Amino acid sequence: MTQQSVGTAGVKNNVNESVSGSWKRARRNGLGALYRKEMADHIKGRRFLIILLLVAVTTAAGIYGAATGMKDALEADSHFVFLKLYTTGGSSVPSYVSFMALIGPFVGLMLGFDAINSERSNGTLGRLLAQPIYRDNVIIGKFLAGTVLIAILTTASSILTGAAGFLTTGLLPSGEELARVFVYIICTILYICFWLSVAIMFSVFCRHAATSALASIALWVIFAVFVSLLAGFFAGVIYPVETDYQKAVNALANYNCQLYINRMSPYYLYTEAVSSILNPAIRSVNAVTVSQLVGAISGYLPFTQSLMLVWPHLFGLASLTMLAFLISYVKFMRQEIR
Amino acid sequence: MTEKDEMIVLSGLTRRYGNKTAVDHLNLKVKKGEVFGLLGPNGAGKTTTILMLLGLTEPDEGYAMIDGINCTRNAMEVKKITGYLPDNVGFYPDMTGRENLRFTGRLNGLNEKEIDPKIDELLERVGMTQAADQKAGTYSRGMKQRLGIADILMKDPRVIIMDEPTLGLDPEGMKEFLHLIRQLAEEDGRTILVSSHQLYQIQQICDRVGIFVQGRMIACGTIPELGTALVRENHYALELETQPLDDRLLGFLSGIGGVKNIRREGARLIIESDKDLREQVMSYLYENHYVPTHFRQKGGDLDEIYSSYFEHEEEEAHRHDTAKRGHGRREK
Numbered sequence: 167m168t169q170q171s172v173g174t175a176g177v178k179n180n181v182n183e184s185v186s187g188s189w190k191r192a193r194r195n196g197l198g199a200l201y202r203k204e205m206a207d208h209i210k211g212r213r214f215l216i217i218l219l220l221v222a223v224t225t226a227a228g229i230y231g232a233a234t235g236m237k238d239a240l241e242a243d244s245h246f247v248f249l250k251l252y253t254t255g256g257s258s259v260p261s262y263v264s265f266m267a268l269i270g271p272f273v274g275l276m277l278g279f280d281a282i283n284s285e286r287s288n289g290t291l292g293r294l295l296a297q298p299i300y301r302d303n304v305i306i307g308k309f310l311a312g313t314v315l316i317a318i319l320t321t322a323s324s325i326l327t328g329a330a331g332f333l334t335t336g337l338l339p340s341g342e343e344l345a346r347v348f349v350y351i352i353c354t355i356l357y358i359c360f361w362l363s364v365a366i367m368f369s370v371f372c373r374h375a376a377t378s379a380l381a382s383i384a385l386w387v388i389f390a391v392f393v394s395l396l397a398g399f400f401a402g403v404i405y406p407v408e409t410d411y412q413k414a415v416n417a418l419a420n421y422n423c424q425l426y427i428n429r430m431s432p433y434y435l436y437t438e439a440v441s442s443i444l445n446p447a448i449r450s451v452n453a454v455t456v457s458q459l460v461g462a463i464s465g466y467l468p469f470t471q472s473l474m475l476v477w478p479h480l481f482g483l484a485s486l487t488m489l490a491f492l493i494s495y496v497k498f499m500r501q502e503i504r
Numbered sequence: 505m506t507e508k509d510e511m512i513v514l515s516g517l518t519r520r521y522g523n524k525t526a527v528d529h530l531n532l533k534v535k536k537g538e539v540f541g542l543l544g545p546n547g548a549g550k551t552t553t554i555l556m557l558l559g560l561t562e563p564d565e566g567y568a569m570i571d572g573i574n575c576t577r578n579a580m581e582v583k584k585i586t587g588y589l590p591d592n593v594g595f596y597p598d599m600t601g602r603e604n605l606r607f608t609g610r611l612n613g614l615n616e617k618e619i620d621p622k623i624d625e626l627l628e629r630v631g632m633t634q635a636a637d638q639k640a641g642t643y644s645r646g647m648k649q650r651l652g653i654a655d656i657l658m659k660d661p662r663v664i665i666m667d668e669p670t671l672g673l674d675p676e677g678m679k680e681f682l683h684l685i686r687q688l689a690e691e692d693g694r695t696i697l698v699s700s701h702q703l704y705q706i707q708q709i710c711d712r713v714g715i716f717v718q719g720r721m722i723a724c725g726t727i728p729e730l731g732t733a734l735v736r737e738n739h740y741a742l743e744l745e746t747q748p749l750d751d752r753l754l755g756f757l758s759g760i761g762g763v764k765n766i767r768r769e770g771a772r773l774i775i776e777s778d779k780d781l782r783e784q785v786m787s788y789l790y791e792n793h794y795v796p797t798h799f800r801q802k803g804g805d806l807d808e809i810y811s812s813y814f815e816h817e818e819e820e821a822h823r824h825d826t827a828k829r830g831h832g833r834r835e836k
Contacts, residue, residue: 210598211598289593289594294611296558297611298584299611
């Protein structure tokens with residue numbers, strides 16, 4: 167009797183599988199339901215209001231910065247005006263891009279810092295995993311919902327900034343400018359997703375939400391502030407530039423060493439990438455000697471060349487995101503449910 | 505018992521954490537429609553056993569099967585037919601009770617159309633209709649427990665596993681809750697495994713109990729069976745209170761062959777012996793015009809069974825540890 171009913175259920179499943187697409191399969195394994203629930207949780211939660219406020223203030227400040235600094239920037243160089251909306255800051259207000267680089271991580275952290283440990287402390291994890299779903303779908307669903315929200319927020323904020331500039335200046339963006347802004351948005355999404363996966367990673371390792379929040383903020387401070395200090399220090403130790411002779415011999419090596427250490431920080435990686443993609447005048451992200459510049463014609467890099475320049479950065483950010491997610495994934499799959 | 509009737513089968517199930525063996529070669533069979541109580545002190549390995557039944561922890565040795573499906577290799581199928589109420593069951597505090605149930609329904613791949621009527625029906629059944637649209641964060645322990653039952657029933661399980669379900673319930677809530685559990689087994693024919701260290705409550709609803717200490721099942725059977733097993737293997741203890749209680753009676757009692765010890769607890773005598781004294785003592789009392797005001801053979805209720813087994817086991821485990829670690833002692 168029982169055997170028979172199991173048999174018919176199996177046949178029904180097979181029919182379903184052949185008829186329906188991947189969405190239905192996702193629903194059966196619970197990924198769809200988990201994603202929906204996470205999304206609803208985020209959007210209905212009070213925390214989301216804080217995130218919205220944060221993004222709104224960032225956008226407003228960015229627009230204000232561009233409005234105040236635009237005149238001077240245009241006098242210096244009147245090409246790619248649309249992009250200057252993003253990169254120009256006023257005398258006291260930083261640009262939209264640097265605002266995002268600082269505030270963006272918080273959005274990721276807030277969306278992820280209690281992803282797993284709140285399930286634990288609420289006592290919902292055991293109940294959740296006793297349902298017929300794959301365990302990895304729990305963490306994938308959380309990451310997916312966070313990523314989609316980040317994508318929506320980032321895109322909305324960037325478009326808003328562009329629209330504000332569009333309204334005030336009346337300038338139409340060119341196709342190349344739009345393409346550059348598009349790559350910028352992708353970079354920003356990747357960057358914030360990195361922080362989301364870092365936050366989720368800490369939420370898997372730490373039992374308390376407060377601990378994981380503090381740990382991820384600490385990591386953010388380290389990357390944003392201390393890595394550049396350490397880079398200078400280590401470069402000075404390895405390639406000292408105290409005396410004139412040392413300066414002559416080690417200057418380039420010292421600079422490169424500093425650069426490479428800095429690039430371990432996703433913060434630096436991101437800022438370098440977006441400033442290169444949004445500023446076609448930047449021709450290289452590495453040190454260029456005077457001899458290399460001899461005979462070079464001053465001009466702007468085409469979009470594809472700029473993209474080539476930041477390709478490794480994009481790749482690096484993506485790998486860091488994957489790495490953090492992979493660690494949390496493996497740890498979560500092997501963890502005891504208690 | 506035929507193969508088909510065995511809903512839960514554990515065979516040689518073992519789980520180690522480092523040097524500690526949390527579950528040690530556990531064998532158990534639970535019949536369809538039976539309520540089985542897994543009793544033991546905290547840290548006895550009850551939760552580990554349950555997690556292995558759900559495929560959430562992998563056994564080091566042996567296997568667990570539910571309805572003929574291997575719990576480790578085919579955990580998905582097992583989880584489709586098994587409802588699990590964890591100890592300290594929790595719900596998403598920002599979602600209402602109804603929303604929490606709806607989420608569970610979706611996770612189980614239920615049709616959107618059938619979810620809502622089913623939720624209404626189950627809320628009615630567990631008596632949570634009134635509070636269904638409150639946030640789950642405001643629920644009391646008893647309400648969470650009842651919502652937990654509704655949550656389990658969303659998937660219409662054949663087997664229900666509950667971990668310490670009666671912990672922290674008030675007496676009235678407890679009564680209702682136990683009634684509900686019994687109903688699930690009797691009316692719906694579901695198989696239920698309840699783990700607990702609260703003996704009295706479990707005694708009321710279980711068909712059979714297993715006593716579980718330090719990862720080993722040291723006794724298993726119906727409550728009367730356990731009582732007789734205890735009496736047979738251990739010793740008899742007779743509680744006696746008579747009017748009057750004098751030296752002549754004491755003299756007689758100590759004169760009976762097989763009496764090992766007589767001690768006084770208040771107005772009561774406890775006579776320990778290695779055989780049943782009831783007939784002998786009763787006829788003596790009758791012939792000599794003593795009025796028995798209390799006359800009871802100890803060993804009938806679960807608490808005594810439990811504590812006696814537990815003490816016994818501890819002694820033996822201690823002795824065993826010093827000699828040599830092994831197993832097979834459980835098969836009495």
